[in-house]
Amino acid sequence: MSPKHYRGDPAPRSSREDIAKKAARYLPQGSAVNLGIGIPALCANYLPKNTSIRYHAENGLLGYQELWPKGEGNPNIMDAGGNFPKPIAGMAFFDSVESFNMIRGGHIDVTVLGALQVSKNGDIANWMISSRGIGSIGGAMDLAENTPTVIVTMEHTTTNNEPKIVGNCSYPLTSKGCVNLIVTDVAIIEVIYSDIDNIQLLLKETAPGWTKTDVQKITAVELFQHLPKA
Amino acid sequence: MKIQICKTYDEAISDIKSNSTIMIGGFGGAGGQPTRLMLALRDSGLKNLTLIGNVAGISKTTGYGWPSNIEPIDHGIFFESNQVKKIVCSFPVPGTTKPLSDIEKSWKEGLCEVEIIPQGTLIEKIRSAGAGIPAFYTPTGVGTPVAEGKEQRAFHGRTYLLEFALPADYALIRAHRADTFGNLEYVGTSRSFNPAMATAGKVTIAEVDKIVAPGKINPERVGTPGIYVNRLIEREAGDPLP
Numbered sequence: 001m002s003p004k005h006y007r008g009d010p011a012p013r014s015s016r017e018d019i020a021k022k023a024a025r026y027l028p029q030g031s032a033v034n035l036g037i038g039i040p041a042l043c044a045n046y047l048p049k050n051t052s053i054r055y056h057a058e059n060g061l062l063g064y065q066e067l068w069p070k071g072e073g074n075p076n077i078m079d080a081g082g083n084f085p086k087p088i089a090g091m092a093f094f095d096s097v098e099s100f101n102m103i104r105g106g107h108i109d110v111t112v113l114g115a116l117q118v119s120k121n122g123d124i125a126n127w128m129i130s131s132r133g134i135g136s137i138g139g140a141m142d143l144a145e146n147t148p149t150v151i152v153t154m155e156h157t158t159t160n161n162e163p164k165i166v167g168n169c170s171y172p173l174t175s176k177g178c179v180n181l182i183v184t185d186v187a188i189i190e191v192i193y194s195d196i197d198n199i200q201l202l203l204k205e206t207a208p209g210w211t212k213t214d215v216q217k218i219t220a221v222e223l224f225q226h227l228p229k230a
Numbered sequence: 231m232k233i234q235i236c237k238t239y240d241e242a243i244s245d246i247k248s249n250s251t252i253m254i255g256g257f258g259g260a261g262g263q264p265t266r267l268m269l270a271l272r273d274s275g276l277k278n279l280t281l282i283g284n285v286a287g288i289s290k291t292t293g294y295g296w297p298s299n300i301e302p303i304d305h306g307i308f309f310e311s312n313q314v315k316k317i318v319c320s321f322p323v324p325g326t327t328k329p330l331s332d333i334e335k336s337w338k339e340g341l342c343e344v345e346i347i348p349q350g351t352l353i354e355k356i357r358s359a360g361a362g363i364p365a366f367y368t369p370t371g372v373g374t375p376v377a378e379g380k381e382q383r384a385f386h387g388r389t390y391l392l393e394f395a396l397p398a399d400y401a402l403i404r405a406h407r408a409d410t411f412g413n414l415e416y417v418g419t420s421r422s423f424n425p426a427m428a429t430a431g432k433v434t435i436a437e438v439d440k441i442v443a444p445g446k447i448n449p450e451r452v453g454t455p456g457i458y459v460n461r462l463i464e465r466e467a468g469d470p471l472p
Binding site: 037057059060061080081096099104134135139141145 | 323
């Protein structure tokens, strides 16, 4: 898919693959990571073969990397996105009770999730567009609520160029105050939880050709380049 | 406990009545799904069913979890024939609405109720039903629409929701092999919701690739002990459905 370009953009926005590549840089060695459906799933393509990161799929799989091309492979070795990973040494299979014990128990270190909206308080909404009236939660609420590090990968705006980083989420929430890092097609933003009434969005990086001012124009809340002094 | 070994899928589900609550095993996708039992249940014409599943009814529109050379079968088959009063699941619709899935179509027409539950809460509700636990607290869903109307309680400074056990009249599950004591062996990621559902159904019916003599399944590899299983039905050798 070619990168999107909206009226007023100073330069092209990054591709979905580039978003995943950037997010993959933030996965610590040795961690257990759950990747959501969509852009998050692409992160698996940007890690070295000998990585010590262990991917968890909530349907009951720990330790997978490469996927068979869509529709090929063994349906009895599936990831949570419905893809079939190739068997590799060190895989572990388990049932859904065990899998969500891992998640709720805080044993999964990082989750990478897609989002419809993220708020200035680190809330995430990713399971239902209100006007549709029906949505799919899947494992997202358990992962967002219980995983110590939550990384969101998403396009910075809707297809109408409306901000997705907003003061308050207008869509139904998935979890409150849980997002740590937002990786979009124009920026990388860290959510800094100084204390309960003092949560700031710190702009860490912009896409090539984009300035802070450009990113701020399509973001509904204030971004900081340096944390304001307390 | 005597295990009933059925000769046909119809025999396996013959005592299920309209208005029953039925769990359907698997995660979503072909692996671990009791697809032949589902087809028999569809063909039975039973009505007003309450279904409990996980990822439900997205494979037919998206191919989710199915090999691309086989036409997917999912929970949508019961909605096409208007047999469902309510479905309880975590993932009833795909991201896309083009084309509309059978469940969403049925829901939009007001023909069925859809209850959407976070996946970890759903599996724990099922586990609890089988384990004699009436209710439990979980942090998942606090501050979201899932919390509406639920009792909340703080433990060690964190807020939790009270959730209740979810039993069923029948559990239709899928395993790789069974012995004649009903012990089940699973392969790969086909475990998913099957072992917990086996414990939560008043009657548990297992569709298996092969029924073998006791001793053929290594006791170390038994995923569901036979005490939870009431009926077995063996797949025909060479069945093309995964």
